[in-house]
Amino acid sequence: MQPIVVALEQGKDPATTVRVNQSRVLPLRFLQCFLLFLVLGLGISIVSLNTVRYFGIQSLSPAVTRSTILRCFDEPQSIGTWVTPPSNLLHTMNDTELFWRASFVPQIKEYPFKRVRKIAFMFLAKGPLPLAPLWERFFKGHEGFYSIYVHSLPSYVHNFISSSVFYKRQIPSQIAEWGRMSMCDAERRLLANALLDISNEWFILVSESCIPLQNFSIIYHYISRSHYSFMGAFDEPGPYGRGRYNWQMQPEVTLAQWRKGSQWFEVDRELAVRIVQDSKYYPKFKEFCRPACYVDEHYFPTMLSIEVPHRLANRTLTWTDWSRGGAHPATFGKADIREGLFKKIFEGQTCLYNNQPSTVCFLFARKFAPSALDPLLGLASKVFGF
Numbered sequence: 001m002q003p004i005v006v007a008l009e010q011g012k013d014p015a016t017t018v019r020v021n022q023s024r025v026l027p028l029r030f031l032q033c034f035l036l037f038l039v040l041g042l043g044i045s046i047v048s049l050n051t052v053r054y055f056g057i058q059s060l061s062p063a064v065t066r067s068t069i070l071r072c073f074d075e076p077q078s079i080g081t082w083v084t085p086p087s088n089l090l091h092t093m094n095d096t097e098l099f100w101r102a103s104f105v106p107q108i109k110e111y112p113f114k115r116v117r118k119i120a121f122m123f124l125a126k127g128p129l130p131l132a133p134l135w136e137r138f139f140k141g142h143e144g145f146y147s148i149y150v151h152s153l154p155s156y157v158h159n160f161i162s163s164s165v166f167y168k169r170q171i172p173s174q175i176a177e178w179g180r181m182s183m184c185d186a187e188r189r190l191l192a193n194a195l196l197d198i199s200n201e202w203f204i205l206v207s208e209s210c211i212p213l214q215n216f217s218i219i220y221h222y223i224s225r226s227h228y229s230f231m232g233a234f235d236e237p238g239p240y241g242r243g244r245y246n247w248q249m250q251p252e253v254t255l256a257q258w259r260k261g262s263q264w265f266e267v268d269r270e271l272a273v274r275i276v277q278d279s280k281y282y283p284k285f286k287e288f289c290r291p292a293c294y295v296d297e298h299y300f301p302t303m304l305s306i307e308v309p310h311r312l313a314n315r316t317l318t319w320t321d322w323s324r325g326g327a328h329p330a331t332f333g334k335a336d337i338r339e340g341l342f343k344k345i346f347e348g349q350t351c352l353y354n355n356q357p358s359t360v361c362f363l364f365a366r367k368f369a370p371s372a373l374d375p376l377l378g379l380a381s382k383v384f385g386f
């Protein structure tokens with residue numbers, strides 16, 4: 001309150017104060033508004049009392065008050081409303097509105113503020129996040145370099161404590177059933193919500209059974225220095241690859257363009273916008289990729305391979321064990337968590353990273369059962385470095 005007192009005492013013109021110090025003007029304006037309200041409120045009360053007495057109605061007053069409120073709090077637009085992330089992830093936009101808003105892209109490439117590029121971790125989960133304590137430890141100390149989004153079935157409400165990194169990070173979801181196209185809808189919804197924060201530069205999709213295999217610094221460097229986005233995309237002959245292609249997808253998607261890849265991806269901001277804004281391929285996949293075609297394994301890999309093939313690493317960062325065969329990958333429980341398991345993951349691989357051979361190919365792994373949590377916490381500092 002001190003600035004106001006000073007300004008009033010010295011009889012300064014408020015306009016001068018504005019120029020001298022931006023912060024001084026705010027309390028002054030509130031005081032003005034407050035006084036205005038007081039006078040207006042009193043006036044309205046008196047008028048209303050008389051109106052009620054004579055006519056038995058309360059006319060005018062709500063409209064008058066509303067317009068005054070609007071004028072008083074209609075502060076001049078500052079860059080802040082565009083660059084600070086929404087404080088509340090809940091909103092009332094439906095998907096059409098949300099995707100439209102999320103597709104805004106600035107045309108001037110230099111940001112007029114210090115933009116610390118963040119990784120958006122997008123958790124696609126049916127219900128709870130049983131491995132949350134491991135992730136909490138992973139994120140600890142790296143505030144400002146990540147943001148978290150959780151998409152669960154609408155009926156499931158997370159109740160993380162306020163000190164948790166997952167506290168109030170649940171986004172509005174609309175899944176009616178755990179189907180395949182609704183899975184892609186959920187992924188696009190996660191991307192769209194995460195795009196609302198202009199500082200999110202990379203977007204990683206993980207599930208409730210995923211774990212990080214490296215510490216945060218390593219993962220941040222690996223992703224931020226990559227020239228490519230980590231979207232698995234390959235042309236697979238046979239019934240589970242090309243066999244799932246439907247000729248009715250022509251001409252938007254031809255057989256030669258058809259790709260398959262893991263559902264678990266990492267994309268940069270430009271690719272995220274492409275996914276959210278797509279209206280060309282979406283209807284084709286929705287109509288012509290139904291089981292035994294699994295849309296979450298084909299839609300994004302195919303679409304991005306057509307539009308931006310040179311931006312894709314064509315591999316996923318998430319390790320999955322398919323060696324046991326069948327339609328479902330192996331799930332690891334308490335008894336499986338030994339150093340040997342991770343040795344196998346770390347040592348058995350080579351891949352290309354920025355066109356150079358690398359032995360670090362996977363940053364995440366799945367699938368881990370809730371019972372794996374305690375042994376994972378025990379091994380984390382030694383094996384994962386966090």
Ligand SMILES: *[C@@H]1O[C@H](CO)[C@@H](O)[C@H](O)[C@H]1NC(C)=O
Nearest residue numbers: 092093094095096097098174
């Ligand atoms: C969202 O709301 C708008 C306006 O009411 C409507 O035109 C649009 O179809 C809605 N979209 C969805 C996905 O419900």
Ligand SMILES: *[C@@H]1O[C@H](CO)[C@@H](O)[C@H](O)[C@H]1NC(C)=O
Nearest residue numbers: 228233305309310312313314
């Ligand atoms: C990924 O595959 C596309 C073809 O779909 C190719 O153009 C691109 O160069 C590949 N990316 C890398 C990093 O090799």
Ligand SMILES: *[C@@H]1O[C@H](CO)[C@@H](O)[C@H](O)[C@H]1NC(C)=O
Nearest residue numbers: 214215216217218384385386
């Ligand atoms: C992350 O892991 C690397 C290698 O395992 C290690 O050198 C580094 O000190 C770790 N960083 C932190 C912040 O713990």
